Amino acid sequence: MVKPFQTRPAAVGTKGSSGFCVLCADTATTEALFKVEGAIIIQRYCDRCLAQANYESPT
Known part of the structure; x- marks a missing residue:
């Protein structure tokens, strides 16, 4: 399990999502x-999913 160094609200992209x-x-x-x-x-x-995320290794 890898912990993120930061979490933040998801930003809206150029396509509005x-x-x-x-x-x-x-x-x-x-x-x-x-x-x-x-x-x-x-x-x-x-x-x-955030409430139950185990933060699997992103590699």
Whole structure:
């Protein structure tokens, strides 16, 4: 399990959507940011999945 270094509300993109949850493909409400080998990986979660997310390794 990898912990994100920051979480924040999902930003609305240029197409008017905040994107989709990585676990269930519902509309994302939160972004989790991970530092991995010199890069920052952003994964988006909906409210339902965020409560039960184990934050699997983004690599």
